Amino acid sequence: MEKIYLGDWLYNAGIVGFLRINNHLWDVKDTKLISKDENLLKIEDNYIEIDRKIFDGFTDRFFDYAFNLYGRYDRKLNRFKELLENLNDGTFKDVYKDFKEEVNGFTLLKNKLGDIKAENSQELKDLIEKAIRILEQDKEEFLESDVQIFLRSFNGQKSFLNKTITKDRKKKFYEDFEEPLKTDSNQKDKKFTCVICGERPAKKDTNYDTGFSPVFGLNKDAVNFAWNFNTKLPSCDICEIVYFCYFAGLTELNGKYYFVNLDDSVESLMLANNLFKEELEKSPENPFIDFFTEYLLRIKKSQAKYTLSNINFLETEFKETLPKVFSFNIDYKTAEFIEENHENLKSLSKSFFILPDKTRVYILTEFLNLILKKDLNYGLLYKIFKSATQDKAYVSNYNLQRLIIMYLLYKQKVGGKEMGLEEKSLWAMYMQGKNLLERLKERDAENKIQSIAYKLLNALKIGDVNQFMDVMMRVHMAYDLEVPGLLIKALQDKDNFYLLGYSFLNGLLGKENKLQEDNQ
Amino acid sequence: MRVLRVKLYQEFACYRKPMTYGFWETYPLPPLSTVKGFFHNVVEAKEYIPARYGIQGKFKSVVLDMQSMYKFGRKDSENKGVYIEGFNKPLLKSPIYVSNLYAVELTIYIESKLEHLEKFRENLLNLEYPSLGRKEDLVRVDSVDMVELTERDLFEDSYYIKNGIYFSKEKAKELEVNGINYRMNFYYESKNGMRFFKKKDVVYVDNKNLEFGSILYDKEEDKVVDLIGD
Ligand SMILES: [Zn+2]
Numbered sequence: 136m137e138k139i140y141l142g143d144w145l146y147n148a149g150i151v152g153f154l155r156i157n158n159h160l161w162d163v164k165d166t167k168l169i170s171k172d173e174n175l176l177k178i179e180d181n182y183i184e185i186d187r188k189i190f191d192g193f194t195d196r197f198f199d200y201a202f203n204l205y206g207r208y209d210r211k212l213n214r215f216k217e218l219l220e221n222l223n224d225g226t227f228k229d230v231y232k233d234f235k236e237e238v239n240g241f242t243l244l245k246n247k248l249g250d251i252k253a254e255n256s257q258e259l260k261d262l263i264e265k266a267i268r269i270l271e272q273d274k275e276e277f278l279e280s281d282v283q284i285f286l287r288s289f290n291g292q293k294s295f296l297n298k299t300i301t302k303d304r305k306k307k308f309y310e311d312f313e314e315p316l317k318t319d320s321n322q323k324d325k326k327f328t329c330v331i332c333g334e335r336p337a338k339k340d341t342n343y344d345t346g347f348s349p350v351f352g353l354n355k356d357a358v359n360f361a362w363n364f365n366t367k368l369p370s371c372d373i374c375e376i377v378y379f380c381y382f383a384g385l386t387e388l389n390g391k392y393y394f395v396n397l398d399d400s401v402e403s404l405m406l407a408n409n410l411f412k413e414e415l416e417k418s419p420e421n422p423f424i425d426f427f428t429e430y431l432l433r434i435k436k437s438q439a440k441y442t443l444s445n446i447n448f449l450e451t452e453f454k455e456t457l458p459k460v461f462s463f464n465i466d467y468k469t470a471e472f473i474e475e476n477h478e479n480l481k482s483l484s485k486s487f488f489i490l491p492d493k494t495r496v497y498i499l500t501e502f503l504n505l506i507l508k509k510d511l512n513y514g515l516l517y518k519i520f521k522s523a524t525q526d527k528a529y530v531s532n533y534n535l536q537r538l539i540i541m542y543l544l545y546k547q548k549v550g551g552k553e554m555g556l557e558e559k560s561l562w563a564m565y566m567q568g569k570n571l572l573e574r575l576k577e578r579d580a581e582n583k584i585q586s587i588a589y590k591l592l593n594a595l596k597i598g599d600v601n602q603f604m605d606v607m608m609r610v611h612m613a614y615d616l617e618v619p620g621l622l623i624k625a626l627q628d629k630d631n632f633y634l635l636g637y638s639f640l641n642g643l644l645g646k647e648n649k650l651q652e653d654n655q
Numbered sequence: 656m657r658v659l660r661v662k663l664y665q666e667f668a669c670y671r672k673p674m675t676y677g678f679w680e681t682y683p684l685p686p687l688s689t690v691k692g693f694f695h696n697v698v699e700a701k702e703y704i705p706a707r708y709g710i711q712g713k714f715k716s717v718v719l720d721m722q723s724m725y726k727f728g729r730k731d732s733e734n735k736g737v738y739i740e741g742f743n744k745p746l747l748k749s750p751i752y753v754s755n756l757y758a759v760e761l762t763i764y765i766e767s768k769l770e771h772l773e774k775f776r777e778n779l780l781n782l783e784y785p786s787l788g789r790k791e792d793l794v795r796v797d798s799v800d801m802v803e804l805t806e807r808d809l810f811e812d813s814y815y816i817k818n819g820i821y822f823s824k825e826k827a828k829e830l831e832v833n834g835i836n837y838r839m840n841f842y843y844e845s846k847n848g849m850r851f852f853k854k855k856d857v858v859y860v861d862n863k864n865l866e867f868g869s870i871l872y873d874k875e876e877d878k879v880v881d882l883i884g885d
Contacts, residue, residue, distance in 0.1 A: 140838045143675045181836035331674060333840075333852050396680075398835045439834045439861045441683040441819065444717045445754070449678070460678050460752040466716030474862075 137373050140182040144396040144449055145381055151408050152383030156200045168402040180400045190317040194309045200383050202278045205285040215267050227256040243280050279304045289382040321372045329371035337369030386412045388419055394449045399442045428500045432484050443470035463507050468549045479537045486530035488522035511545055513633045517596050523644055524588055532641055536565050539637050546630055556631055560621055561638040567619045568642020574614045588644055595636045603636055656804045658764045659772040662797040665759040668788045678752040683819050683859055684710050685787055688840040693787050698774045707884035709764035711820035714756040722753050764880050804880055807872035814865045814879050823883045824856035829868040834860035
């Protein structure tokens, strides 16, 4: 068995890619990554272990994966069928123009088609039908050629990707990779061990350089980046093929390719990238924050807080040699806060409110966004309560209270603020709000709730403590209730004011506004 | 057991993972090879000194930075840059990403022959600009002390880990903790003009309650210690 350990991001992408290419050998069950055949593949914490027999049939799997990812063949085929359907005498000119455009840049097809001439719609029909026939009959040839074109942008011109290889690329791949990998018959370099894994002997004349990947950042000239000015970095056959698989570990969106890198484990890495793919398909506008929200909800408590502060997103376009790197820069304390409040955050996952323009705003996403931007302000609470007064917030009072408490914990933990407030103070204030609500009901004054809530909310919006106190005094006196003593704390500090104020309001709005319970 | 305890502070640090080029990824704490190299440098070792290292610490955040690096380019490159005679190559500017740890507080324990430890202490305090990680990652030496470690029975007296620490894989198993597994360079042998690293499996842990087994303990600092090395 050969061990393949997690390493730099590109190598990690290679491991994810290798697993995806061999997706018949594993399964995801309840966020667990499970091998279906431990004789061929074992999945451990920071490495996978493979038997060389895993390479049996690898050529086909490798080519099929790349071919499907490229997707050009299917797109063209569908497009031609579409053109055929739309074709009649009236549309002849337009369809002809479209057809020529489709064929242009698809050299192999163009060569096989010969002259693209059509005088009328019948001739064009024959031509398009011929194109479809060629595509279908010579699919294998198109597959090999397309894969070569596609993978050149990831791996340069190595082996079967070399420009001089114009046919039998699969055969070349089989001979260069599958067969020697399977039988461990690659010629070894007697002098060198692989610099990547440090385990296996290097394969003869195999160097770790741009030949593995142009995005890699080390070309053979950049000798000052290497120890002792030596860019000859020998590599073994296993590490080489892992790097060759990295394309399959990336996720494509509009011609850009993404990878999520983290240190945790093979499993986390795999699941994170699968999730990122899902999120990217769901909401391409803001995949990072959506991914992160969803990621938090799904992961088991992560292995170490360090992981949360060290998730990197890599984006590559191949136009430049260097990938773009994004990270959230979550500081240690924030990571700790997120970990400690994992359950509270989770409870908010389905809650949302609706803006006047009818867009849904998910509270959890918004809250995390503010935390990650280090801008946790009370505007979010205002917006939620504003919608609540209009019956447009779909969050339970209980979960809303948990959100307010998370504000408190965040201010204390990450903001390092000594507030003289505790969770129980906020719950007490919430109960005070409920008391008032009960009293209003007893006195048949439920119709007053809306206007009291409105006044309090307005004071909270503009941060006017005096106005808030004024309303509180009047209302409590009018209904023979004691003014909550905790309010003294609100006078001392703005954060206290908001937290106590919103807690009270939350209690007051209680059942009156049909805040819907989450179905957890 | 007598060991040397070194407390260090770094404003920024990148403990670069091997084989990262366009994007320098960092470990959460300096890896074994870095600390070992640091030790050898400071004692001006002429040959390999067997030692064991306990590495732990914390940082405020991970900050991604873009830096301009000079690297050699192709001679026929369009962007000629500065031509460097001896190497027959032009020097070009090239951007790279660097993951930096910010505000790092390290506590490192070293166990070795007393003479080496004493020399280390003396030299470290005399060094003008010691650094750990990259050359520019300067360290402020907060203290260097010989301390006594005792064994702590975790069944009787559990311990909560609040900061990052590397355990050897074996120790992690004994303590029944998991965390991030790293296979880390330890020391290298030079062969044919190349470095070949021997690796060690370590587990990084930064929040766990230890309730099983026993472990070395520094009472003064209230820190558990695992020494990794030869
Ligand atoms: Zn290798």
